[in-house]
Amino acid sequence: MGPPDPIIGLNDAFKNDTNPNKVNVGVGAYRDDLGSPYVLPVVRKAESLVSSSGLDHEYAGIAGEQEFVDLAMEFAYGDDCVKIKEGKVKGVQTLSGTGGLRVMGEFLAKFGKHKHIYVPDPTWGNHIPIMQNCGLEVKKYRYYDAGNSGLDFSGLVEDMEKAPEGSCFLLHACAHNPTGMDPTESQWSEISKVIKEKGHFPFFDCAYQGFASGNAPKDAWSIRKFVSDGHELALVQSFSKNFGLYGQRVGCLSWVAGSEEEAKRVESQMKIVIRPSYSNPPRHGARIVATILRDEGMTKEFVDQCKGMADRIGGMRTALRSSLEDAGSTRDWSHVTSQIGMFAYSGLSKEQVERMRDEFSVYGTLDGRISMAGVTKGNVEYIAKAMHECTK
Numbered sequence: 001m002g003p004p005d006p007i008i009g010l011n012d013a014f015k016n017d018t019n020p021n022k023v024n025v026g027v028g029a030y031r032d033d034l035g036s037p038y039v040l041p042v043v044r045k046a047e048s049l050v051s052s053s054g055l056d057h058e059y060a061g062i063a064g065e066q067e068f069v070d071l072a073m074e075f076a077y078g079d080d081c082v083k084i085k086e087g088k089v090k091g092v093q094t095l096s097g098t099g100g101l102r103v104m105g106e107f108l109a110k111f112g113k114h115k116h117i118y119v120p121d122p123t124w125g126n127h128i129p130i131m132q133n134c135g136l137e138v139k140k141y142r143y144y145d146a147g148n149s150g151l152d153f154s155g156l157v158e159d160m161e162k163a164p165e166g167s168c169f170l171l172h173a174c175a176h177n178p179t180g181m182d183p184t185e186s187q188w189s190e191i192s193k194v195i196k197e198k199g200h201f202p203f204f205d206c207a208y209q210g211f212a213s214g215n216a217p218k219d220a221w222s223i224r225k226f227v228s229d230g231h232e233l234a235l236v237q238s239f240s241k242n243f244g245l246y247g248q249r250v251g252c253l254s255w256v257a258g259s260e261e262e263a264k265r266v267e268s269q270m271k272i273v274i275r276p277s278y279s280n281p282p283r284h285g286a287r288i289v290a291t292i293l294r295d296e297g298m299t300k301e302f303v304d305q306c307k308g309m310a311d312r313i314g315g316m317r318t319a320l321r322s323s324l325e326d327a328g329s330t331r332d333w334s335h336v337t338s339q340i341g342m343f344a345y346s347g348l349s350k351e352q353v354e355r356m357r358d359e360f361s362v363y364g365t366l367d368g369r370i371s372m373a374g375v376t377k378g379n380v381e382y383i384a385k386a387m388h389e390c391t392k
């Protein structure tokens with residue numbers, strides 16, 4: 001018997017808990033203010049358009065729905081991206097972010113300059129086994145300074161400078177998971193410079209575009225900056241959080257190459273990775289996203305609804321911090337409101353998280369990460385009380 005997954009496994013423990021006050025702040029899936037799963041109204045609308053359009057269920061190509069891929073790339077790189085116009089950017093539809101990471105990991109293991117990849121310390125837990133299973137050695141670069149609940153920027157730059165030339169660096173495009181701490185624009189510019197100088201290869205993981213700040217172009221700033229700085233790079237996009245399409249597995253893996261010819265060669269190799277892996281991706285979710293992004297009016301509805309989710313989370317950050325203060329906590333909780341995205345990296349130790357679970361039925365991950373999406377007006381005070389009791 002293998003151990004349960006550290007994140008998904010929490011759901012089972014939560015389900016079996018009979019405490020009526022139980023709260024799940026483990027898994028990163030958005031909930032509305034009543035704690036229920038949320039389907040964006042524009043997604044419902046797109047679904048009915050897709051189902052009434054009489055499309056068949058033939059196989060997609062190995063690279064998926066081309067229109068979806070084109071729209072996804074435009075969403076990330078911007079509709080004014082010169083490299084797209086020059087044909088230097090290509091992509092494939094993937095099984096959401098996770099699937100795109102896996103395909104890219106296999107590609108790197110075959111063609112990368114080194115058989116290693118650098119990931120931030122800490123990073124989303126699944127990055128590590130995904131890359132290891134592709135045959136890559138996972139190395140870490142400094143990212144978070146627990147002492148001041150902030151970015152360890154000088155450590156990060158130093159590690160990039162010290163890494164062997166031509167190393168692949170995995171970068172969270174926005175809303176770093178789990179810390180919620182992103183580099184500032186000027187820090188991104190410096191990172192871009194160091195990566196360029198050392199000939200490293202940037203690989204962006206963008207799982208929260210639009211969901212982080214409520215403004216999709218702003219959340220793609222780092223990616224667009226690197227492209228305009230002339231990097232060749234790869235990017236994996238997830239449409240799980242921003243479009244709320246978790247179970248549909250909608251993602252895109254794209255790359256900016258040095259020439260159109262090179263972009264095509266990479267595409268051919270990506271297809272060679274995909275075909276014996278899952279053959280081709282599912283169509284429905286990609287059709288939903290394409291239906292929205294091809295239409296200006298529906299895109300606007302999406303932007304508003306995505307911002308609505310980001311704003312509710314922002315409001316809950318403020319509420320959680322003030323509830324902690326009201327509960328009498330004298331710890332500094334300012335990072336709860338300064339972090340962005342879905343998570344609060346609370347600074348709670350493993351033992352404190354375990355106490356929250358055992359004594360209060362508040363389920364977070366053992367690294368102290370709290371999914372703000374699970375916090376509501378109805379449970380915020382209860383969560384704050386539990387956090388305070390366990391951190392006294």
Ligand code: PMP
Nearest residue numbers: 096097098124177205207238240
């Ligand atoms: N990357 C990051 C940083 C994430 O936080 C997530 C989701 N937790 C993913 C990738 C993958 O999610 P999915 O496979 O649902 O797109």
